[in-house]
Amino acid sequence: MKGQMKNRWLIALSAVGIHISIGSVYAWSVFTNPLQQQMGWGLKQISFTFSLAILFLGLSAAFLGHFVEKFGPRVSGTLSSLFFGVGVAGAGAAVHFESLLLLYLFYGVIAGIGLGVGYITPVSTLVKWFPDRRGLATGLAIMGFGFASMISSPIMNHLIQTYGISNTFYILGGTYFLVIFCSAQYLAPPVAGWVPKGFDSTVETSGNKRIKKDLRQLTANEAVKTRQFWALWIMLFINITCGIAILSVASPMAQELVGITAASAATMVGIMGLFNGSGRILWATISDYIGRPNVYTLFFAFQIVAFFVLPNITVGILFSIIVYMIMTCYGGGFSSIPAYIGDLFGTKQLGAIHGYILTAWAAAGLVGPIFVSWIRETTGSYRGTLLVFSGLFIIALAISLLIRVDIKKLRALNETPVVNKMDNLKSS
Incomplete structure (x- = not known):
């Protein structure tokens, strides 16, 4: 077929x-x-x-x-x-x-x-x-x-x-x-050259919508040499590290900070899986409408506040709701990254670029649980752990804003006539 x-x-x-x-x-x-x-x-x-x-x-x-x-x-x-x-x-x-x-x-x-x-x-x-x-x-x-x-x-x-x-x-x-x-x-x-019915890949014609053009078409080896690749890598690494860390200690953390029972904590952990899964389709779909840069900025801005306020919450249900929202961001980070890669680097070798990006997952899988345990033992409380995570998301937020500058430049370059584009490339 x-x-x-x-x-x-x-x-x-x-x-x-x-x-x-x-x-x-x-x-x-x-x-x-x-x-x-x-x-x-x-x-x-x-x-x-x-x-x-x-x-x-x-x-x-x-x-x-x-x-x-x-x-x-x-x-x-x-x-x-x-x-x-x-x-x-x-x-x-x-x-x-x-x-x-x-x-x-x-x-x-x-x-x-x-x-x-x-x-x-x-x-x-x-x-x-x-x-x-x-x-x-x-x-x-x-x-x-x-x-x-x-x-x-x-x-x-x-x-x-x-x-x-x-x-x-x-x-x-x-x-x-x-x-x-x-x-x-x-x-x-x-x-x-295939496009969905009702769309056109090159020009907007009567009755046809235009497919948004990718910023570039790079190979995987070309992509890893760009700072945008490493910006995505760091953003994903921070999001996964903190998400995995929360998953690994959610039950004892909830019992320590808000005093809920072990049974209630176990229920909370089970529900976290639901929000982890639903966040993947929810945020990825939203990214089609508001753009991938905006989605990641929202992830990080929310989690800065969430991890900062969690240590001060004493009501179990409110604590659980915030953790569930964090889980949607954790899952959404996974599902939105392939589309972000396509937007930035094109589809020529998207699978290979995605593979390189996923080394952030491998690193976070090892670092996250060890990191949260080390901070817990060092500070003697999960409060310190959550504040450190809030600080990490400040870094992620800054990177998500800086990458917008590069996107803006690349978009402007794509809209520049070919002669001027070559002059810009020589001067950069």
């Missing part, structure tokens, strides 16, 4: 299928207690499996981004299905042989590589199919990743109780392989 004959909404559905499968990694904690009871492994040993998977997600996304661009979404999606399916199923063998090292190898490394390839595979394709709704399209897929734990957790728990840990990994590995593999077969980029 040729690209022009495909339905772009089915392309989006295929992307959701991939992300819902790989997003099940966020339900890893379901295995924690069963593994402790059956294998006698410690909490840190089991949790390291998840950290390792996130690390290899970021690393594989960065190193295999060019592979995705070269061979296309069908091949890279198939590769993801193999790595993730084998990795999850192999975790069952690791439990069977009672080997923690095998668990790290299969779930942490092999499944982690499948995670990274699967995460970036649909994104550049979706951006090309939805030039008019970039935020919505990428938000749909990445929303699937955010909601996956809510879908997977009860299923995993039922399978563990019914069939045991090893068999659960075997069943999940086979299922994820089939879903990702089948989803990948429908993925394909549109033919060159």
